Amino acid sequence: MVKKRILVTGGGLGHIGSKLIREYAKRKDVELIRILDNLSTQRYPSLFDLLCGEDIPRYEFIEGDVRDREDCERACDGIDVVLHLAALTDAPRTVEKARETFDINLAGTLKMVASAINSGVKKFLLASTTSVYGGTEGVVNETSELNMEEVNKVPYTATRVLAEQSLLYAAKAKLIDGEILRMGTIFGYSPGMRFHTAVNRFTWQAITNQPLTIWADAIDQQRPYLALDDAIRAWRFLEKRGESGEVYNVVTGNYTVRQVVETIQKHLYLRTQDVSNPSPSQIINQRSYSASAEKIKNLGFEFKGNLEKSIAETIRHFDGIIPEGIKKYK
Template identity: 35%
Template sequence: MEFENITFPKGTTFLVTGAAGFIGSNLVNSLLDKGFKVRGLDNFSTGREINVEEFLDNPNYDFIKGDIRDSEVCLQACEGIDYVLHQAALGSVPRSMKEPLIYEDNNIKGTSNMMEAARLSGVKRFVYASSSSVYGDSPELPKIEGKEGNILSTYALTKMTNEQYGKLYTEVYGLECVGLRYFNVFGKRQDPDSQYAAVIPKFIKSILSDEPVEIYGDGEQSRDFTFIENVIQANLKSCLAPSEACGRAYNIAYGESITLNDLYKKIGVLLEREINPIYGPERAGDIKHSLADISNTKKFLSYEPHWDFETGFKLAVDWYKENLIIKQATNS
């Protein structure tokens, strides 16, 4: 197993912000399975209560309903915590283009609140979610840290700002911060019902419902889709990486890419259904191609992604088949 060589002292406590979200709830699940003490924080603005409720009976878990924009809540959440895994944020590039100020409030102020609370509480390390969107209009492939282009969206700007805060808090305030530039994470619990749903659950739900999917642009845009288990590994290894690794952000991906057209075909094959997509205009702020160079991540974080796209993809499709069919049957 990929986590066997990741060990923490007995009694280690983790705070997972955004614990009701897709990535946050998977982190909570994994940490509790390993016997760690975990505190979750979420305000349910985008997270789902069901993702919290399933852990409430676990004696190693406690949950705070609260907002990272509230500095007092952040201090309460960080009390007695060894490691913060900060996932709380507003996602979605398209929404950020429509509502820029709420992204500044949540993603920038909220994250700086959490870093300050972690510093004041003596947290050992602060690991936070960044994004591949920070590469902007850089045409270079694969994407390498330090070779970013012009920012294309408000969402990307907030994540780049978070990285600057992480560098500052590491170098000036002594809080060891590690940023993780996620590349199109997918897996169980990813919400297919949001207006801004990620492409994989959105495609799966539409095809299971016999509805055509709209693909923005020509479908030849490519993405480095990253299975959730690789992301969990990256978060845990970031907690244990040498201090020299802190104050930086790293690509978290598998290192291979696939076009949306090919992705759509693969979903159809696995679901044994064939529905032609509908092509629409390109979306503002979207990056055309995404492929990560993970050499720095391997070097500094000892990251080794064991889950390739095909393996993770089959598991994700099976999970959605089971859970969406159950949901459809319950609602019928």
Template identity: 30%
Template sequence: MYNTQFHTDSLADKSFLITGGAGFIGSNIVEYLLKYNAGKVRVLDNFATGSIDNLKPFLNNPAFELIEGDIRDIEKCKEAVKGIDYVSHQAALGSVPRSIADPIISNDVNISGFLNMLVASRDENVKKFVYAASSSTYGDHPDLPKVEDKIGNPLSPYAITKYVNELYASVFSKTYDFHAIGLRYFNVFGPRQNPKGAYAAVIPLFITLAQNNEPAYINGDGETSRDFTFVENAVQANIRALFTPTAQHEVVNIAFGERTTLNELWNEICKLQQIELKPTYRTERKGDVKHSLADISKASKLINYKPLVSVKQGLQIANEWYKSNFAASEN
């Protein structure tokens, strides 16, 4: 991946910290930065949800550095940002159902940990702080497509934590002149996303089920829709945002800009396996938004974001990756 370059200047004299760099999106950002010869790429991760397997291709790279630690530990955060120019903050406890099951730990990681990283980055005079925000912030606001300045009431503890991140970043911008950019991700998917566990995301789960000729469980009637976003688009957004000067805190939608229903998604994945398999329907999940679609015009204007990989293209790439990394190992 990453045959397209999303930066203009040389990265050789620049240092980067990726929190949550052993995770799905974080490790893809690490891959991009090292491919284009970044001077230093440091990862801070406690491996609660990330995996060392995601970092194995980079461990022997002299520009790569790994710090094992928790963002809830302010001293670890200060250690991690020492000498760093740019921070891409991806560390978080994702998943709406996880936050409903245990709102306290989601709050501790996603809010207290985020605040620690803001403070540490401010004190180190980091040049740019880009962080993973979330489309869950739109809550029950009915409008489609979603526009950054129109949000509703949050529908889960996770959504609250991600909104509080935005509030803190905005206050830091006004109070300390420390300007960050929040990327409201819309259902990012692709290689390195874990298909296993109670909180696995829908696309890796569907792909691995279909590859094993097993039917998917779909919550509701299958007409729930999402603006699924291939991970290369999210990486592009991070790289462009890191090098975009801003005079205030900004939040932008990062998505592809098209809606796909769960029924359409399952059918497309079955086509990739050349099978016909009907899903099993069950009750809708608490905290889920029925429909999601992003207006990406602000991201286009502010950071020159242009999603290059469609959902269908992304599914093909992801399908091949899961076939190589999970299906083969299961046999």
């Protein structure tokens, strides 16, 4: 069997990548997992205790930046598949960082795509987000028209859309085989977990007995979410089954904030909720919407994630710091 050489950008340290590189180490059809990350998040522990030995893929770590064309070229050299995850990801904060977001999320993606084409990479999978549908209402799928006025208000979503278009252009021009994963907001434990996003933030606030910062207008709005394990399985599935030039929504379920909070409440007593309204720059998706994942399901992908199990697992990892009085479990 010819084994693959895989590059994961933003892979070693990120919320998704830090678990993905561990799961991919179990693959028999992979010989190399190369990681490109600029360590901007300082999550060095994400690289602790990676498996090594005979008959398992070898790791290589490149401390480098997707803004640097030479780093991109070096990272793509000899690679079969690129999983491009490196990005500035704290969407509300990108409002004050338009230049940096442009340089990393858009220009950095272009440099990665160009380097992958130069190096003869066979497949380029790009991480995108269902937040690109944020200005749309109701049920959306990959053919739904995006509300570009809303998309362009936030550098994170604006640059995601432009990065998608760049890869789709390269794929349609047959320069490279490229696919887009529009992922829902991730929940679920990983070694490089971050807590800016909804489920994880509320879980952390509950664990530390802080009032949950819930926006009154958003409590019954629906949003797409994605279990981390489903995300990793979907990347692998689309590496094999995805069609070049296509966009895929990757969504375990569409939940309201109320559903998320009620799920946390099954495991912990919550302090009075602090219901307030955000400033316009704090909330990026103003409308209620849910994203359909029928397209990837029709290819044969099955979502197995479970919101309650993932929240319970995250809570258990913090067991040592949870005050006894707020635990509903033994």
